[in-house]
Amino acid sequence: MTQTLSSTSTKSPVTVLGLGPMGRALAAAFVEAGHPTTVWNRTSGKAAELEKRGAAVAATAAEAAAASPLVIVCVLDNDALRAVTAPAAEALRGRTLLNLTSNAxxxxxxxxxxxxxxxxxxxxxxxxxxxxxxxxxxxxxxxxGPEELYERHRATLAALGGTGTYLGADPGLAGAYDASLLGFFWTAVTGYVHALALARAEGVELTDLAPFAQNLGSLMASVTHVFAEDVEKGRYEGDESNIRSVRAGLAHVLHAAEGKGLDNTVLRAAKALTDRAVADGHGEAAISRLVETVAEPAS
Incomplete structure (x- = not known):
């Protein structure tokens, strides 16, 4: 049965603005958990399944915002965020706006x-x-953001499942984590895409390659904390592996990839980073020392 905007459920009402794949998943989780859920999207049609499951569909973002003390917005980017929230500003007054849009x-x-x-x-x-x-x-x-707000809505957010971590009062902290971690993830994904292209060009069965890629992923997981500690302490001892050896490895991969006519833009950028570190006299330092090279862009 479809909820109305004035649902009397004992669970706190929630509004979700934006019904892309992630917005729909968020709204569905709240509906499944029994929260009166109001949804809105700039283009019609994406709310049909949620409406069947019990969500209320608002005609405008302002109407949707007025329905709940917690209003979640999850849209494509910051421009879309502004376009959605600005017209609903008055309706949002006195409510909590939780932005789950990937943001800087x-x-x-x-x-x-x-x-x-x-x-x-x-x-x-x-x-x-x-x-x-x-x-x-x-x-x-x-x-x-404000810890009091997080605690106020913590029980409602539990409907989303998994783990929620409060980072601190600075509203920019979540965005800082987001940009840093997604930069890492998508660079890694790009590296794997390049690996698949090179392996295919060499006639390798890609499903045979995949288990070895998983092993390398496990290796990466094992060094993430070590790198973070090295950078925090400024300790870059390259006794076991150093930037000069990474540079040689990248040169080897580039030679193989260039022979197959691949797009090696990302790989060349990585090689250029090690070139600069070696030229600056840091070839014998640990790989983690490249953080300092990244922090000092080439002139």
Whole structure:
């Protein structure tokens, strides 16, 4: 049965603005958990399945915002976020706006300032797992902003499943984590895509290659904490592996890839980073020392 905007459920009402794949997954999790859920999307048609499952569909973003004390917005980017929330500013007044749009730290802080000017409580957040995890035990969420707001809505957010981590009062923290971790993830994905292209060009069965790629992924997981500690302590001892050896390895891969006519843009950028570190006298330093090279862009 379809909920009305004035549902009398004992669970706190929630509004979701934006019904892309992630927005639909969020709304579905709230519906499944028994929260009166109101949804809105700029283009019609995406709410049909949610409406069948019990969500209320609002005609405007303002109407949707007025239906709940917690309003979650999950749209494509910061421009879309502004386009959705600005017309609903008055309806959002006195409510909590939780932005789960993937966002940069400076944009999150700008949104928090805008919200404060309009009497809107603001939390920022990021979702670090894909849509299929939403509502289940494997979902991962990060939140930043006033701790009191996070605690106020914590029980409602539990409907999303998985683990939620509060990072701190700075509204930009979730965005900082988001940009840093997604930069790592998508660069790694790009590396794997290149590996598949090179292996295919050499006649390798890609499903035979995949288990060895998984082994390398496990190796990467084992060094993430070590690298972070090295950088925090400024300790870059390259006794076991150093930047010069990485540079040689990248040169070897580039030679193989260039012989197959592949697009090696990302690989060349990685090689250029090691070239600069070696030229600056850091060839014998640990690989983690490349953080400092990244932090000092080439002139």
């Amino acid at each position: 730290a400076d944009h999150a802080r700008e949104t928090a300032a805008w919200a404060a000017e309009h009497g809107i409580d603001h939390l920022d957040g990021t979702i670090m797992t894909p849509t299929i995890t939403i509502g289940g035990p494997d979902a991962v969420y990060l939140y930043s």
